Amino acid sequence: MSASANGAVTAVSDAALVQKWWAAQNACYGAPDGPACAERDRAAAALEARGYEWHNHDVWTSQSDAGHFYGVVESTNNWAANKSPTMLVMAGPATLKTLRKYLSDDKIIALWNDSHASIRDRYPSAWAIIGRQVKQIITDHAGENDPRYTQDY
Incomplete structure (x- = not known):
């Protein structure tokens, strides 16, 4: 929250x-x-209060972000049932x-890094499909020297 010019509090x-x-x-x-560190800590507390999660490499994700990610994981795994290996690669x-x-x-990448082992165990077909795509994302960002585009394992 912050104060506007007329003193009203705005979100x-x-x-x-x-x-x-x-x-x-x-x-x-x-x-x-x-003082910047105190400001950072206040912003972090506000983000956490809103349901955000702080991941390695300074990436913040919302509950909505996680919902989209895990929804794609589950639907990919469900779709992959009984598909041929060729279809899985093409997906x-x-x-x-x-x-x-x-x-x-x-x-x-942040959501993948935090959950790849559980995805492998619970959604093995999605793990195989999405794991290759995470590697593609990392390749897409090669040369940027940005730690956000790093696999942690």
């Missing part, structure tokens, strides 16, 4: 709050005991297109 959007967190996080790297690009319709690449 800060989720996107603005994530951007505020990023700005403070970047400032905090150079001064770990500075990858369509699955990635569906994931990218709702999620940025960094969020896809």
